[in-house]
Amino acid sequence: MAPLGNLVRLLPLHINELPTHPALDSLLQNPSSNRESVSNSPSQTGKVDPRERPNLISFMEEILDQAAMFVDDTLPATFNEGGLKRSEPSVAKVQLLKRMVPPAEIEAIPWINSSIPRNWSANGAKKPGEAWFARRSRHANHSQEGTADLDEFDYGLRYNHSKHEEDYTPDVFDSYKVLDWSEQIEAAIGNGPGIDDYRELNMSIYEMCHKLPAILSNRVFPVLVLTAKRGKHAFVVVQIPINIRNLAAAFYSNQRNLKEGDSSLKRQKVVLGVYTSIEACRMLPDQNIEWTMATASDAKGWLPMWAQKMGVPSAVVKDVGLFIRWVHRKRPNLRANPLPGSEAENGSTSGK
Numbered sequence: 001m002a003p004l005g006n007l008v009r010l011l012p013l014h015i016n017e018l019p020t021h022p023a024l025d026s027l028l029q030n031p032s033s034n035r036e037s038v039s040n041s042p043s044q045t046g047k048v049d050p051r052e053r054p055n056l057i058s059f060m061e062e063i064l065d066q067a068a069m070f071v072d073d074t075l076p077a078t079f080n081e082g083g084l085k086r087s088e089p090s091v092a093k094v095q096l097l098k099r100m101v102p103p104a105e106i107e108a109i110p111w112i113n114s115s116i117p118r119n120w121s122a123n124g125a126k127k128p129g130e131a132w133f134a135r136r137s138r139h140a141n142h143s144q145e146g147t148a149d150l151d152e153f154d155y156g157l158r159y160n161h162s163k164h165e166e167d168y169t170p171d172v173f174d175s176y177k178v179l180d181w182s183e184q185i186e187a188a189i190g191n192g193p194g195i196d197d198y199r200e201l202n203m204s205i206y207e208m209c210h211k212l213p214a215i216l217s218n219r220v221f222p223v224l225v226l227t228a229k230r231g232k233h234a235f236v237v238v239q240i241p242i243n244i245r246n247l248a249a250a251f252y253s254n255q256r257n258l259k260e261g262d263s264s265l266k267r268q269k270v271v272l273g274v275y276t277s278i279e280a281c282r283m284l285p286d287q288n289i290e291w292t293m294a295t296a297s298d299a300k301g302w303l304p305m306w307a308q309k310m311g312v313p314s315a316v317v318k319d320v321g322l323f324i325r326w327v328h329r330k331r332p333n334l335r336a337n338p339l340p341g342s343e344a345e346n347g348s349t350s351g352k
Helices: 022-029 031-039 056-078 103-107 150-158 161-168 182-189 305-336
Strands: 080-085 094-101 130-139 172-180 198-210 219-230 234-243 274-283 289-298
Touching: 056 182, 056 198, 056 219, 056 234, 056 274, 056 289, 094 305, 130 305, 150 161, 150 219, 150 234, 150 274, 150 289, 150 305, 161 172, 161 198, 161 219, 161 305, 182 198, 219 274, 289 305
Parallel strands: none
Antiparallel strands: 080 094, 094 130, 130 289, 172 198, 198 219, 219 234, 234 274, 274 289
């Protein structure tokens, strides 16, 4: 089996590790701020030249390839399967899976000797392990109560992913869009088919804001979000933590929210956490849909990791029901306004 990839990890990306973007290139005008940000990130040292950014196409392709390898090979070969759970109103049951990636395996990742190198020195600090939790569910490919068809999964999970996640997840109170690479992707790909097996690519940075119980500070997870269609009847969504504390376009990470938030909730002080996730949907040979999601996270703050691990399995199962309920609510609008290129737009239906 191939070694674990170096990009879809809990180690936050640094802004120097991203493809060029006007909001990032402007940081070159403030080198003192950039040096501070570099020194605060264990993935970077002062040796990294911020002008040496990765190629946009190569960067996206490597992330998508690592995510595909994880879903296709790593997860089925190395994760321990748990029992089946219900997640109302979804008819399909949800299978839980989990795996602890030990520090030694994280150390063995080819951090530098990869297509997109990453330099994690952290002054000799040990690389922590990662606790991964995953779920798999298989759904009837029908646009009806208790399930959803492929167009509906695509609309809800790939298209406008972060905003839709805020819409169907009660604990998410904001999904703040920091920036996106839409113009750069269009310029790089033009009207071509995409990258090899990937189409309709989108890459952006969001700050995902989660409300926690009153005794705990709310959490904000800054993430790089990359979405793409894969082949004819599949798509993938990848989220990677990112350090954007010194990015002017950020809102919560640099504490602009404390003065500029448009509600008392958004003006509260938050704790920055980290999470990474891979979400994939595909049509199976029997025409049903397989939905797989895997995630590793650290909410930081005073919440101990053992307590976090206890809560993650139930949360990932609950998300299935939340999404299916949301699709049922949005179904009339989606039928009236199908996505371009979808089966519904082409006059085909997958359910009654």
